[in-house]
Amino acid sequence: AEKKNPTARLSKTLEPLRGEYDHILLDCPPTINLLAENVFAAADVIVVPLIPTTLSLMAHRQLLDFLAANGYKNSRVYAFFSMVDGRKKMHRELIAQARGEYEHVLDAAIPYLSHVEQMGVYRAPVGVFAASSPAAAAYDQLWQELHTAITP
Secondary structure, eight states: OOOOOGGGHHHHHHGGGTTTOSOOOOOOOSSOSHHHHHHHHHOSOEEEEEOSSHHHHHHHHHHHHHHHHTTOOGGGEEEEEEEEOTTOHHHHHHHHHHHHHSSOEEEEEEEOOHHHHHHHHHTSOHHHHOTTSHHHHHHHHHHHHHHHHHOO
16 A cells, blocks of 8 residues: 655645646745645745844744755755845844855845735735835846746
8 A cells, every 4th residue: 555645745736737837836834834844845946035033044044954854955945035124234134144144045135115015905916006116126026036046
C-alpha cells in the first residue's frame, strides 16, 4: 500500500493546473503548519513579505532554517519589504542588513501609505482606485522585479 504523504496533497491538487497557467499564486498566513508545508512542497517560488523590524527578520531566519532542515528549496525564497517608512533610520538600517544577510531580497519595497491600507476599505488593488499613486507604483515595481526573477 502507498504511504500517505499529507504534505504532498496541495502539489497533487495543483498538478493539472500547471499546464494551464504561467503562474499560480497562493496567499498564505504567516505560520508553519501542515498548510504551509503543503505550500512549501508545491511551490516553485516562495515570496515572503517582511516588515522592517527585528522580529520580522528573526522570523524570516526561522523560516529559512525550517526550509533547509526539511529539504525544501530554500534558494527559491524571495523576500520584499512592506510597511516601509523611509524616513525612519531603523527601517533603512534593517533593510540594508537584510539585503546583506539574505539572498533574494528584492529591491522593491511597499511604502507605509494610506493608499495601501485603503485596499481593505475598497476591497480592490491599489491600482484600481489610486492608479497614479506611489503605492501603486511600488506594487508595479514589485511585480516587475518578481516576474523577472521567477520567469525562466
